Amino acid sequence: MKVLALLGSTRENGNSEYLAKKIVKGTEHTLVKLSDLRIEHIVDQRHAEGGFSPVDDDYEQLVQHMLSHDVFLFATPLYWYGMSGPMKDFFDRWSQYLRDERFHLKEELARKKAYVVISGGSSAKVKGLPLVQQFQYIFDFVGMKFADYIIGSGVKPGEVKEDILALAKAEQWNGLFLK
Amino acid sequence: MKVLALLGSTRENGNSEYLAKKIVKGTEHTLVKLSDLRIEHIVDQRHAEGGFSPVDDDYEQLVQHMLSHDVFLFATPLYWYGMSGPMKDFFDRWSQYLRDERFHLKEELARKKAYVVISGGSSAKVKGLPLVQQFQYIFDFVGMKFADYIIGSGVKPGEVKEDILALAKAEQWNGLFLK
Amino acid sequence: MKVLALLGSTRENGNSEYLAKKIVKGTEHTLVKLSDLRIEHIVDQRHAEGGFSPVDDDYEQLVQHMLSHDVFLFATPLYWYGMSGPMKDFFDRWSQYLRDERFHLKEELARKKAYVVISGGSSAKVKGLPLVQQFQYIFDFVGMKFADYIIGSGVKPGEVKEDILALAKAEQWNGLFLK
Amino acid sequence: MKVLALLGSTRENGNSEYLAKKIVKGTEHTLVKLSDLRIEHIVDQRHAEGGFSPVDDDYEQLVQHMLSHDVFLFATPLYWYGMSGPMKDFFDRWSQYLRDERFHLKEELARKKAYVVISGGSSAKVKGLPLVQQFQYIFDFVGMKFADYIIGSGVKPGEVKEDILALAKAEQWNGLFLK
Numbered sequence: 001m002k003v004l005a006l007l008g009s010t011r012e013n014g015n016s017e018y019l020a021k022k023i024v025k026g027t028e029h030t031l032v033k034l035s036d037l038r039i040e041h042i043v044d045q046r047h048a049e050g051g052f053s054p055v056d057d058d059y060e061q062l063v064q065h066m067l068s069h070d071v072f073l074f075a076t077p078l079y080w081y082g083m084s085g086p087m088k089d090f091f092d093r094w095s096q097y098l099r100d101e102r103f104h105l106k107e108e109l110a111r112k113k114a115y116v117v118i119s120g121g122s123s124a125k126v127k128g129l130p131l132v133q134q135f136q137y138i139f140d141f142v143g144m145k146f147a148d149y150i151i152g153s154g155v156k157p158g159e160v161k162e163d164i165l166a167l168a169k170a171e172q173w174n175g176l177f178l179k
Numbered sequence: 180m181k182v183l184a185l186l187g188s189t190r191e192n193g194n195s196e197y198l199a200k201k202i203v204k205g206t207e208h209t210l211v212k213l214s215d216l217r218i219e220h221i222v223d224q225r226h227a228e229g230g231f232s233p234v235d236d237d238y239e240q241l242v243q244h245m246l247s248h249d250v251f252l253f254a255t256p257l258y259w260y261g262m263s264g265p266m267k268d269f270f271d272r273w274s275q276y277l278r279d280e281r282f283h284l285k286e287e288l289a290r291k292k293a294y295v296v297i298s299g300g301s302s303a304k305v306k307g308l309p310l311v312q313q314f315q316y317i318f319d320f321v322g323m324k325f326a327d328y329i330i331g332s333g334v335k336p337g338e339v340k341e342d343i344l345a346l347a348k349a350e351q352w353n354g355l356f357l358k
Numbered sequence: 359m360k361v362l363a364l365l366g367s368t369r370e371n372g373n374s375e376y377l378a379k380k381i382v383k384g385t386e387h388t389l390v391k392l393s394d395l396r397i398e399h400i401v402d403q404r405h406a407e408g409g410f411s412p413v414d415d416d417y418e419q420l421v422q423h424m425l426s427h428d429v430f431l432f433a434t435p436l437y438w439y440g441m442s443g444p445m446k447d448f449f450d451r452w453s454q455y456l457r458d459e460r461f462h463l464k465e466e467l468a469r470k471k472a473y474v475v476i477s478g479g480s481s482a483k484v485k486g487l488p489l490v491q492q493f494q495y496i497f498d499f500v501g502m503k504f505a506d507y508i509i510g511s512g513v514k515p516g517e518v519k520e521d522i523l524a525l526a527k528a529e530q531w532n533g534l535f536l537k
Numbered sequence: 538m539k540v541l542a543l544l545g546s547t548r549e550n551g552n553s554e555y556l557a558k559k560i561v562k563g564t565e566h567t568l569v570k571l572s573d574l575r576i577e578h579i580v581d582q583r584h585a586e587g588g589f590s591p592v593d594d595d596y597e598q599l600v601q602h603m604l605s606h607d608v609f610l611f612a613t614p615l616y617w618y619g620m621s622g623p624m625k626d627f628f629d630r631w632s633q634y635l636r637d638e639r640f641h642l643k644e645e646l647a648r649k650k651a652y653v654v655i656s657g658g659s660s661a662k663v664k665g666l667p668l669v670q671q672f673q674y675i676f677d678f679v680g681m682k683f684a685d686y687i688i689g690s691g692v693k694p695g696e697v698k699e700d701i702l703a704l705a706k707a708e709q710w711n712g713l714f715l716k
Contacts, residue, residue, distance in 0.1 A: 089264040130309035488667035
């Protein structure tokens with residue numbers, strides 16, 4: 001089982017990254033910090049004649065990663081009660097690549113399993129719930145199984161180390177991924 | 180009453196833009212298409228020594244617009260069950276400017292009223308609800324009043340013209356803004 | 359098209375009832391005020407030996423109504439951010455009747471279309487959204503189509519008459535049901 | 538610290554009850570199974586002349602319990618993606634007792650802390666989220682602190698014993714309540 005961990009945070013060693021690294025430790029995995037790549041916003045050409053224009057950025061690396069891994073781990077801090085901007089751009093661009101005939105991305109995505117890590121302050125356990133629902137709708141659209149999610153408590157770097165239950169769940173997932 | 184209409188779409192003349200233009204017609208307003216500006220992702224330096232570094236992009240124009248208008252109209256297509264990436268970046272950067280001592284952005288935002296337009300397919304009336312809840316949490320955080328929202332039906336450009344009730348609500352808001 | 363309007367309110371001539379009556383006016387319909395019937399709470403015997411025990415109350419009338427109508431209109435005031443207790447009991451008892459071999463309730467429900475009316479104060483447009491999502495999950499479970507919903511503004515009896523857009527939508531539905 | 542555990546289930550020894558009992562074990566607590574009491578539906582007389590009429594049922598016991606405990610534990614199975622009917626009636630009747638001048642229920646509720654246990658099938662971790670949001674709105678209304686929630690996996694009686702993380706959280710809460 002190969003795990004693709006996609007990090008949405010825009011700082012180093014934040015709380016969602018800490019959990020993500022704990023979850024993939026020792027497993028066969030690829031870890032990508034989305035903000036390290038050049039990813040353009042979608043330009044919505046769904047109804048344009050000729051469809052989507054090619055974009056010269058780093059997105060196709062991500063397409064290749066998606067195709068070659070079995071499990072996706074989406075780890076994002078809760079920014080303004082949603083996923084981070086870089087992660088949002090990642091999903092927005094699916095609209096382009098689901099239509100790209102070189103890949104069979106939609107069929108492939110339907111075979112994957114998704115895990116989600118969200119980190120935020122103490123209110124995130126409730127105010128992060130619309131984001132969990134959004135992830136569910138996203139995964140439903142492509143037929144991907146939404147296996148589970150963690151909402152970890154942590155704002156300052158390192159704080160999540162005190163969220164014992166988030167750590168326990170991270171370890172439980174790690175055990176699953178090691179099998 | 181001065182209305183700041185912020186458009187999140189990444190195409191021309193889409194459905195959310197159509198509604199937004201109907202809503203502000205004849206009013207004193209500024210209309211900004213976010214994807215026409217250069218807006219960087221946030222770099223989260225909330226806990227960095229020295230705080231946020233200056234960013235050389237077009238964001239400060241937006242800060243000036245926010246300070247000088249009374250009512251904000253956020254108009255976004257539903258992209259992957261959330262606001263568009265450009266609009267997400269717009270909000271993410273609030274984290275930087277709320278801390279910028281040159282402005283008193285948080286205090287100013289607390290005096291504004293927000294209206295939201297979301298456009299999407301027929302499922303948007305339910306699958307757009309997490310986004311409505313996210314907007315509510317965003318506005319609560321800064322103490323801005325969330326006056327109302329429209330979820331309009333339209334995917335292909337122009338389709339929303341058949342959503343009679345969305346148009347009626349757009350006209351009702353227009354009437355309010357003309358006063 | 360036969361419409362079954364189920365009223366969840368526990369007072370006479372409230373706002374959700376007003377909208378419901380407007381919606382069914384002139385159509386072939388049955389209007390049932392749930393609190394006028396004797397409906398027991400569910401007793402959860404899903405895993406009891408022998409299954410559910412017969413209950414001596416008015417519920418079977420409702421089963422017959424569900425079987426013989428095409429469209430269901432659920433109209434409830436927002437009580438504590440959910441449907442009213444009598445309406446909740448109505449749904450809870452589905453667990454019993456979906457298993458009752460005399461009827462083929464689940465197959466029949468999958469052929470129906472559902473419309474929802476919620477009335478509440480000004481906050482209901484946002485704080486009623488979890489209820490809309492709950493209805494969606496309920497209808498998904500039985501395969502019923504969730505056609506649309508209205509969230510009307512009104513607390514004191516009659517107040518909803520000033521919610522022009524709720525009335526417009528009620529009339530639009532009435533037009534559909536008259537066809 | 539005195540804990541009032543209110544059980545919404547309508548069967549014996551279900552999963553939410555199992556968790557609730559684990560949480561209160563050894564603490565000073567009162568455990569009430571709501572379906573064992575006679576609790577009438579609300580009759581909405583908020584706008585009736587003379588206000589609410591007295592109701593002859595067991596509710597006032599619950600009012601006394603609410604006044605005399607510090608922490609409330611609401612434990613309900615997820616029935617049709619909401620709290621059970623008996624628990625819904627419990628909350629609906631707050632509308633009556635918040636207006637009853639013999640008590641100062643609203644002021645008292647604002648001093649309490651709420652914990653929530655929801656049990657359901659594997660989909661409950663997502664499809665139970667509207668219920669979590671509903672609880673948040675309820676607690677916000679009366680100013681009660683929503684401390685935390687557990688969504689445990691279990692449909693058949695006893696199944697939740699295999700949800701290691703739900704049990705861990707139950708033990709963590711138990712530790713808090715023992716202090």
